[in-house]
Amino acid sequence: xxxxxxxxxxxxxxxxxxxxxxxxxxxxxxxxxxxxxxxxxxxxxxxxxxxxx
Amino acid sequence: xxxxxxxxxxxxxxxxxxxxxxxxxxxxxxxxxxxxxxxxxxxxxxxxxxxxxxxxxxxxxxxxxxxxxxxxxxxxxxxxxxxxxxxxxxxxxxxxxxxxxxxxxxxxxxxxxxxxxxxxxxxxxxxxxxxxxxxxxxxxxxxxxxxxxxxxxxxxxxxxxxxxxxxxxxxxxxxxxxxxxxxxxxxxxxxxxxxxxxxxxxxxxxxxxxxxxxxxxxxxxxxxxxxxxxxxxxxxxxxxxxxxxxxxx
Numbered sequence: 001x002x003x004x005x006x007x008x009x010x011x012x013x014x015x016x017x018x019x020x021x022x023x024x025x026x027x028x029x030x031x032x033x034x035x036x037x038x039x040x041x042x043x044x045x046x047x048x049x050x051x052x053x
Numbered sequence: 054x055x056x057x058x059x060x061x062x063x064x065x066x067x068x069x070x071x072x073x074x075x076x077x078x079x080x081x082x083x084x085x086x087x088x089x090x091x092x093x094x095x096x097x098x099x100x101x102x103x104x105x106x107x108x109x110x111x112x113x114x115x116x117x118x119x120x121x122x123x124x125x126x127x128x129x130x131x132x133x134x135x136x137x138x139x140x141x142x143x144x145x146x147x148x149x150x151x152x153x154x155x156x157x158x159x160x161x162x163x164x165x166x167x168x169x170x171x172x173x174x175x176x177x178x179x180x181x182x183x184x185x186x187x188x189x190x191x192x193x194x195x196x197x198x199x200x201x202x203x204x205x206x207x208x209x210x211x212x213x214x215x216x217x218x219x220x221x222x223x224x225x226x227x228x229x230x231x232x233x234x235x236x237x238x239x240x241x242x243x244x245x246x247x248x249x250x251x252x253x254x255x256x257x258x259x260x261x262x263x264x265x266x267x268x269x270x271x272x273x274x275x276x277x278x279x280x281x282x283x284x285x286x287x288x289x290x291x292x293x294x295x296x297x298x299x300x301x302x
Contacts, residue, residue, distance in 0.1 A: 001086075001087045001090045001091070002090055003086075028101065031098065031101055031102075031105070032101075032105055032109060036101075036102055036105045036106075039102070040106065040110075041167060044274075044275050045106065045202075045203075045273065045274065045275055046106075046167070046200065046202075046203060046204070046269075046275060047242065047269060047275040048165075048170065048198050048199065048200055048201060048208075048267065048268045048269045048275070048278075049165045049178070049198045049242075049267060049278075050181075050198075050240075050241075050242055050243065050244055050245050050247060050248060050267055050278050051180070051181055051242070051243070051245065
């Protein structure tokens with residue numbers, strides 16, 4: 001999978017490394033900005049109140 | 054994986070037999086390596102989620118709480134001191150100071166929904182039992198909740214509070230000084246009785262001016278609730294320099 005991506009990136013090793021870094025940062029950004037905020041309420045880690053439910 | 058496929062691609066003029074054998078093995082190797090990479094990816098994503106929950110949400114929440122807190126301090130500074138309560142409480146009603154928790158001031162806002170609490174504030178209950186706000190002067194229970202971990206983690210150090218410790222609530226005009234008189238280190242999350250106006254579980258029987266802090270316990274989970282009760286000791290007028298009461302000095 002990662003090998004396949006690496007082979008399909010253009011340029012020499014340095015350019016590919018740079019593009020890979022940008023891709024990794026993009027993925028981390030999407031996770032922190034959209035995926036984790038969406039997933040968090042679905043997981044039972046952050047209920048702090050007492051209630052009837 | 055890379056080496057195998059590169060080899061097959063480069064040596065296309067090899068005999069048909071070894072190539073097909075390699076292809077078959079290569080396909081299995083490919084499947085295994087993709088599966089392995091997916092597992093590694095899943096591990097990394099879970100690791101990142103921990104980083105997000107325990108660090109990043111704090112960064113975001115503290116930033117928001119700071120901004121809202123500053124806005125309230127500005128409002129207080131510009132509105133007439135001692136005047137009647139034409140106070141906009143949408144941004145928050147005041148600040149909670151608990152020296153034992155060692156985390157400065159905690160903004161207090163209305164409601165305990167995740168939307169409110171995720172901004173790094175403490176919320177006063179409106180459901181299932183409505184909190185009695187100290188500003189009303191009525192006897193009752195001022196019930197609060199805040200996150201134990203992540204999203205500002207404003208009640209993270211709730212277990213550092215001991216009986217006799219002060220809890221101070223600051224509004225525009227007054228300091229409400231409470232003293233902790235009982236702690237319940239573990240209770241069911243359905244135990245709404247801890248929020249009643251006279252919290253009998255803490256041993257009191259008469260109406261009075263109480264404060265109740267609730268959060269989840271043990272740390273990093275939401276299995277039980279931790280409850281701290283305090284009773285109003287005195288109310289102190291805010292002076293022009295906002296000198297904090299002696300409990301906070």
